[in-house]
Amino acid sequence: GENVEQHPSTLSVQEGDSAVIKCTYSDSASNYFPWYKQELGKRPQLIIDIRSNVGEKKDQRIAVTLNKTAKHFSLHITETQPEDSAVYFCAAKRGPAATDKLIFGTGTRLQVFP
């Protein structure tokens, strides 16, 4: 069945450094790739998403890149800050509608040390 692999499972960086989280998906029909951030003890929240007709999308310090040929996509966080510490989940689905099944990766715990 469809699955999404996410690496690394944990990532520690110094404040100000960059962090990169990578995901690989198996369903070649996937066209929509959201990223969710879950702070400690909180609910997951959407932080950024990308669709297959776009190779890169940026929002301030975060960016996502997509390589459809290789079936992988990545989250890039620049100038990391302690408040970036959280668990990040990538996900993939065939379209943005709720009727399209969303497959989550297993999560990456990012720790940013001051």
Added chain:
Amino acid sequence: EAQVTQNPRYLITVTGKKLTVTCSQNMNHEYMSWYRQDPGLGLRQIYYSMNVEVTDKGDVPEGYKVSRKEKRNFPLILESPSPNQTSLYFCASSPSGGNTGELFFGEGSRLTVL
């Protein structure tokens, strides 16, 4: 305030004692879903509902039941809980006609089955 509300937030119970985790959303969303979050496994879908009286199994439905009698409510029922259902549970909703597919999560319900 737009939100998804789950209750209880924390529950310790014993094997075999039926319990219900309630979920309510005030955003008039058609789509609702239940996930469980376990370390190293990410978010796995238990059941989902496209609309009132329409429910379907997700990836890990065994041992769970749901109902969708009203648009706003989507309770998760554990008829005979077992220790392997100890987990963190999230309810989520989304507008089926939305063009982002963003899931709005509740705050989570941490369940321990002894």
